[in-house]
Amino acid sequence: MMPRRLSVLAGSGALVSHVVEAALAAGDVVQVVGFAPQPERQGVPLAAGSLTNPAAAIAAIVAFKATHVVLAGALMISDRDREALAGFAGGAPGAAQGDAALSSVTASIEKFSGAKVIGVHEVAAGILADAGQIAGRLPTDAELAAARQGLAAAREVGRLDLGQAVVVAGRRVVAAEDVGGTDELLVRVAAHRAAGRIGNGTGPLVLAKAAKPQQPLYVDLPAIGPDTIANAATAGIEVIAVEAGRALVLDRPSLVAAAERHGIAVIGLSIDG
């Protein structure tokens, strides 16, 4: 099999290095196009990406003769950047679209570069959450019920293109992720708990993360990692539930150790049954 020539369109966070290493281990020839600051990586050329000038990234991909492109890592995309990207993707000018709407950007990448856009799970095997226990203790029946409600709510919040996560207290959705991301959501939940608004009942606090139903598998899947566990513990979260097959588990050994340390149950569930 020909080795892939893989351009990694890279944001911030641990996922980028994980994907680069997995690709190199698989024999791929790898380039990073950085949309956020990137470390030097031996044998991996680095090009500069800019959201306001997508054509420059396309040129870098073409110059590298990439056969495949993967998007990895978190990006902060301002309204102005979104308006520029919407134009690049052939949308209406002046429309600051949400993340799911920006999925059409990948079609433009394929059209202009000739490379195929693939998902991080096609590069880093084993990164997708399975159904069942992922880390830590087993959940109770009440926790499972709250987790199922949370995942259904997370999908609705995703349908609005608002975020991919919610927190449930007992039978009640008490907060949803927004453009600030999961870590800020957990800080907010900790504040609600400190204010006495949630968390003093018998019902569990559950963090649930699900993919946006309208998004393809190769863009911005919800992810959890060791930091998620630590921040969740600080917020008083007892269970973390992710959508099986449509969420990423980063740095699994550290995540498992953190879940064990904090007594948190981490599970994968399918939403529809």
Add this chain to the structure above:
Amino acid sequence: MMPRRLSVLAGSGALVSHVVEAALAAGDVVQVVGFAPQPERQGVPLAAGSLTNPAAAIAAIVAFKATHVVLAGALMISDRDREALAGFAGGAPGAAQGDAALSSVTASIEKFSGAKVIGVHEVAAGILADAGQIAGRLPTDAELAAARQGLAAAREVGRLDLGQAVVVAGRRVVAAEDVGGTDELLVRVAAHRAAGRIGNGTGPLVLAKAAKPQQPLYVDLPAIGPDTIANAATAGIEVIAVEAGRALVLDRPSLVAAAERHGIAVIGLSIDG
């Protein structure tokens, strides 16, 4: 017509005094049952309410021989209180229900007290938002489009029983109200804007508030007042849209003056067309 004997189950905020004054002006005999600290009001007896002991409030209503009950003002209801209220309302014990689920509490109030629960708009005439311009300048077409998207999203957020408000930037839902309420939502939006995540495009920032579709008209309608305008201005909001006929406009003269001062368009819209 017999004057009503009206028990006002009172939380915090300006709405309580507004309702008490409107009732007195209409010739009602008024009692306040305070679930949050209340000022002395001449000629209005004050009883102490407690969420963890709903029976005491019922006893006060019965002792007053109330013919009608109205719920007014904001309440912070902890998970433990919700579990107690769910039991009072005949729900499953241990279930910390959301606000809409607690609507069944009003049925228990009627059953145990014999009084009829009515809405604040049945006491304070003119408090419901009409369709059309409410205050400030007229919105642009782009602002109207964003407002319609926002109201539809606010209703979905309400269906989850999470909150009654969202903020839209351009075509994108960027934040939703949670158990922290609208003022905290606006503080959060201001922070997102300061971080460069939103607000630097050509699309407008819109605050939209809609009632939860499953809630009756006599419980916890979304409200705006002069403070909402001031906090929205700080967050960079250019338009405030509320659901016509299902939202409260508090202290209208001050709200109109504040909207004028900040150049904010305040409008009422029906969601379905």
